[in-house]
Structure formats: structure tokens, C-alpha cells
Amino acid sequence: MKHKAxxxxxxxxxxxxxxxxxxxxxxxxxELIAVADQISPDWQTIDLELDPHHPCHGQTYRLARPWPNPEEAEDALRAIEMEDALDGQYVWVHCCQIVIDPRGELIDEAGRAYRQSFSTVMFCTEFTSFEDIALQCDEHFGKGEWDEYELYLDDELPTPVASFG
Structure with missing residues (x-):
């Protein structure tokens, strides 16, 4: 039986x-919501049409996008407000990749030795969106190769303790 949404x-x-x-x-x-999200994050309703051979064919089924929980909505609103506040300002981006070295001196929960170190890149850019910053981190490390980033306004950076040049 072939169904349609x-x-x-x-x-x-x-x-x-x-x-x-x-x-x-x-x-x-x-599963249907997951497929719809992959096709278009903009969908708001899904109308289901069952195969003509299905016993419930002819009934209308409508699935509405579930509203986010209040915490997710608040987080999204804070992110939008922060993007608006930073828009057009130059920010320093500290992008970081966590590297786990198995020959280290730390012990994980399973009793394995490891050393945590970081590979970092710092660059300055005009802020447009958090997504744009993530894309620029992808350019520096490769897509999916970095773990986190921090943003600093120019006047919030600490005074350098040394320089080379």
C-alpha cells in the first residue's frame, strides 16, 4: 500500500x-515528522492520504508541527536577540577542536589513559549570524571537525602577554 503526505x-x-x-x-x-524536517524545516502541517486499499482510506488526517517547549522557545528568542545585538559588529572568534591523545596522564570513566588538548584558530570577522560563524569555523577546520567556538568583542579581549614578529 502506498500512502501520501x-x-x-x-x-x-x-x-x-x-x-x-x-x-x-x-x-x-x-518518523513522518523527521522526514518532513529533512525535506523542509518550514512545514507547519502535514495532510495524510492513505492508500485506496487501506481500510481507513477517505478519512482526513492532519498533523500539525508540534510547538517547541517553553525552554527551547526562550533559548531561540535569546539567540535572536543576541544576533540582533551583535549584527554588524566585528567580533573575534575563538574556534576550538578538542583532540584526545590516548597516551595522556588523565584517566576516563573506563580506566583508559588520555590527554585532552586543543587545536584552536582565532579570527576576526563582521558578525552576521551564529550560523555564519559556524560556516567560517567549517572553513578553518573542515565541516564537522571543530567542537565549539567563543565570541569576543574587540574591547573584551585580554591584553596579550607576549608577541612574536
């Missing part, structure tokens, strides 16, 4: 069709 953006009745997804067999709501 239509992804829609906007409020019901005034929404815009994004695309249709077809699949065979059963699928859970969580």
Missing part, C-alpha cells in the same frame, strides 16, 4: 503547498 506552510486554509511525500507500509508520527 502533503507538506504545507502557513495556516490551514491559506497555506502554501511545499511538496508530497510517498511511502509504503506503516510510519509513526515521529
Amino acid at each position: 502533503s507538506l504545507w506552510f502557513g495556516e490551514f486554509g491559506t497555506s502554501v503547498h511545499i511538496t508530497d511525500v510517498h511511502w509504503e507500509g506503516d510510519i509513526s508520527q515521529q
Whole structure:
């Protein structure tokens, strides 16, 4: 049996069709949401149409995007506010890759020796978004090769203790 889900953006009745997804067999709501998120992060509703041979064919099934929990919404709002505050300012980016050396002097929970060290890059750029900073870190280390970054305004950097040149 082949089923169809239509992804829609906007409020019901005034929404815009994004695309249709077809699949065979059963699928859970969580699996369908995951597929929809991969296709378009903008979907707001999914209309399900079951195969004509399915016993429930003809009934309307509508799945609405679940709203984020309040903590996620607050975090997203803080990120937007921070992006607005930093927009257009020059920031120093300290991008870091954590390197685990198995010949180290620290012991992990499993009793294995390791040494944690860091490979870092620091660069200055005009801030546009956190996503843009992440893309620039990808350029310096390679996609998925860095672990974290920190941002500093020019006047928040400590005074250098030494220089070479």
C-alpha cells in the first residue's frame, strides 16, 4: 500500500503547498515528522492520504508541527536577540577542536589513559549570524571537525602577554 503526505506552510486554509511525500507500509508520527524536517524545516502541517486499499482510506488526517517547549522557545528568542545585538559588529572568534591523545596522564570513566588538548584558530570577522560563524569555523577546520567556538568583542579581549614578529 502506498500512502501520501502533503507538506504545507502557513495556516490551514491559506497555506502554501511545499511538496508530497510517498511511502509504503506503516510510519509513526515521529518518523513522518523527521522526514518532513529533512525535506523542509518550514512545514507547519502535514495532510495524510492513505492508500485506496487501506481500510481507513477517505478519512482526513492532519498533523500539525508540534510547538517547541517553553525552554527551547526562550533559548531561540535569546539567540535572536543576541544576533540582533551583535549584527554588524566585528567580533573575534575563538574556534576550538578538542583532540584526545590516548597516551595522556588523565584517566576516563573506563580506566583508559588520555590527554585532552586543543587545536584552536582565532579570527576576526563582521558578525552576521551564529550560523555564519559556524560556516567560517567549517572553513578553518573542515565541516564537522571543530567542537565549539567563543565570541569576543574587540574591547573584551585580554591584553596579550607576549608577541612574536
